[in-house]
Amino acid sequence: MTDADVFAAFPTVPIDRDNIEHYRGLLARRLLINRCSECGRWVYPHRPLCPRCWSWDVVPTEVSGDGSVFMLTLIHQARDPRADPGTPVAAAVELSEQRGLRYLAPLVNCPLDDIGLDMPVRLTWIERDGLARPAFEPAERDREREQGWPATR
Ligand SMILES: [Zn+2]
Structure with a gap:
């Protein structure tokens, strides 16, 4: 590259x-x-x-990709009305490597009602404009999948 x-x-x-x-x-x-x-x-x-x-x-x-939600923003309107609004939640994720090390990325695979501050999340990748972009999803989803629990609540 x-x-x-x-x-x-x-x-x-x-x-x-x-x-x-x-x-x-x-x-x-x-x-x-x-x-x-x-x-x-x-x-x-x-x-x-x-x-x-x-x-x-x-x-x-x-980085490991592990972290927790430090701050989040609900995006109600895309900057460009022609653009795909994509995911409606932007999160500042505090990465587990260091206190205060925060990375801004969409929060995905999480119903809005389940989102909370300090929620454990992990790195995942979404596609936007033909490119893989970093995003975060609830970390507990992985545990549920591993243990065979239903992901729905
Ligand atoms: Zn140094």
Whole structure:
């Protein structure tokens, strides 16, 4: 996947040298967040310098995808009325790797009545505009599936 491929896949995103690996990862269905090699701190939004130890040795690293809902927004109207409104819930998910490490993505596979703050979620992928995009779904759905419980309530 060349840099040109990444730029072409995300024409509306300001891609720079600090975040291009994140977007290259999305194309491979991997959620990469920059992490300091010196002290281990996750650095997001992406910056070239660790805010804790000032190291420039910041490396894109895959996260587990586990987290919890920190904040959410119900989207009642799409910005572009011609566009597919897609999923109506945007969540700031606090990733389990670090307190305060929050990633904004749609929340899917969850009835609106079941959504709550601090709800455990896990990374999943949805397709939008022909590309795989990160999203989150309730983590307990996996446990229900594994144990053969009905997913309906
Ligand atoms: Zn550091």
